[in-house]
Amino acid sequence: MNKTHQLVKSKxxxxxxxxxxxxxxxxxxxxxxxxxxxxxxFNCSNRLIERVNHYMEKGKNQYAPMPGILKLREALAEKVEELYGAQFHPDTEITITAGATQALYTAITTLIHPGDEVIVFEPAYDAYGPVIEYNAGKPVYINMRYPDYRINWDEVQDAISDKTRMIIINSPHNPTGAVLSPEDIKYLIQIVQGTGIFIVSDEVYEHIIFDDIRHESVARYPELTDRGLIISSFGKTYHTTGWKIGYCLAPEHIMTEFRKLHQFITFAVNTPVQWAFADYIKDDSHYEQLREFYQHKRDLLKNLITGSRFRILPCKGTYFQMVDYEQISQVPDMDFAKQLIREHKIATVPISPFYESARNARHVLRLCFAKKDDTLKKAAEVLCRI
Ligand SMILES: Cc1ncc(COP(=O)(O)O)c(C=O)c1O
Structure with a gap:
């Protein structure tokens, strides 16, 4: 055994x-x-790839400024103002990050002190809880209600204590596909008014929202922007998850602290890709068509598996469809998901890892429909045979 083995004290x-x-x-x-x-x-746009190549050839291959390329921050400021009506200053209130993951890590670590409590809604994307705990904070989990995974705001109010420092929201929501309504935001505003609670709003699926529902960005609500850190990702919107570029918007007094940490986590992120996005995001048509693009895929998968023994749960946004398999099996979701891979050659995600306690998960799996129509058709054939 390695000599230092016993010295590693796992956090x-x-x-x-x-x-x-x-x-x-x-x-x-x-x-x-x-x-x-x-x-x-499927691949991202050829024009976007051409832009990255262009900037690499042009020599944009050295460190970007710490908060990101100014031209990209300016383009984002314009986009956010046009879409949601909020003004974020490119110099002081926008930072480009290595994906939403790094933005989330930095946001939580910037604000959470030992003993602070953070309200997290379950099922929860798995990057929140561990980071809160790394900072010696305490996640306080609140269950979203099956089958439409709505938030009971009375439960939120009851969970607030004098230690509550942050609420993390995620709309459209991974893994459930639920979205927050204006009514939800109204409750949220009431709860945080007059408190020292920050809002981290994970909006990586902001453009993947269906049935003409409006995305309730925190940027639409001046009552929240003063205490909000809005996090999004180019990966989801532009089919470039492997490029790991995202960003955080926050008022200057929060962003100043965020950047103190950001500079020592990564300093700056991929330069030619930032230049390429600075050009590319000016064209609204990509994200305007994205709803329709993914709604087609959601409906295709839903229609193809409607006759199966899986129960299809509501999906208002994201590229995930949740299905209940209670009619097929009573085994825990982790075992069932592994069984599906071994016996039927189809991989899904069990949702128990999105819960602090697997007991709350029920018999539900998450299917990703960000796939070619052909892949979805093949997958549906398999699912219908189960
Ligand atoms: C809700 C949510 N937040 C954050 C992320 C991370 O985004 P990125 O790949 O930009 O780090 C994901 C990725 O799946 C996600 O689903």
Missing amino acids: HPNLQLSIFAVMSQMASEYGAINLSQGFPD
Whole structure:
């Protein structure tokens, strides 16, 4: 055994490898159709690739400024003002990050002190809880209600204590596909008014929202922007999850602290890709068509598996469809998901890892429909045979 083995004192002895890594690895081992991890199996736009190449050839290959390329921050400021009516100053209130993941890590670490409590809604994207705990904070989990996964705001009010420092919201929501309504935001405003509670708003699926529902960005609500950190990702919107570029918007007094940490986590992020996005996001047509693009895929998958024994749960946004398999099996979701890979060569994601306690998860799986229509048709054939 290595000499230093006993010296490593885990900060997270119970933390497992991310469920996405586990399922994707198993999917490739068994040659399964992969509806597990949330990434497209189709390419991003050729023009975007051409822009990255262009800037690489042009020599934009050295460190970017710490908060990001100014031209990109200016383009984002314009976009956010046009879409949501809020003004964020490119110099002081916008920072480009290595994906939303780094923005989330930095946001939580900037604001959470030992003993602080953070309200997190379950099922929860798996990057929130561990980071809160790394900072010696305490996640306070509140269950969203099956089958439409709405938030009971009375429960939120009851969970607020003098230690509550932050509420993390995520709309459209991974894994459930639920979205926050104006009514939800009204409750949120009432709850935080007059408190010292910050809002981290994970909006990475802001453009993937269906049935003409409006995305309730925190940027629409001046009552929240003063205490809000809005986080989004180019990966989801532009089919470039592997480029790991995202951003955070926050008022200057918060962003100043955020950047103190950001500079020592990564300093700056990929330069030619930032230049390419600065050009590319000026064209609204990409994200304007994205709803329709993914709504088609949601409906295709839904229609194809309607006759199956899976119960299809509501999906208002994101590129995930939740299905209940109670009519097929009563085994826990983790075992059932592994069984599907081994016996039927189809990979999904069990939702128990999105809960602090697997007991709350029920018999539900998450299917990613950011896939070619052909992949979805093949997957549906398999699902209908189960
Ligand atoms: C809700 C949510 N937040 C954040 C992220 C991370 O985004 P990024 O790949 O830009 O780090 C994801 C990715 O799946 C997500 O689903």
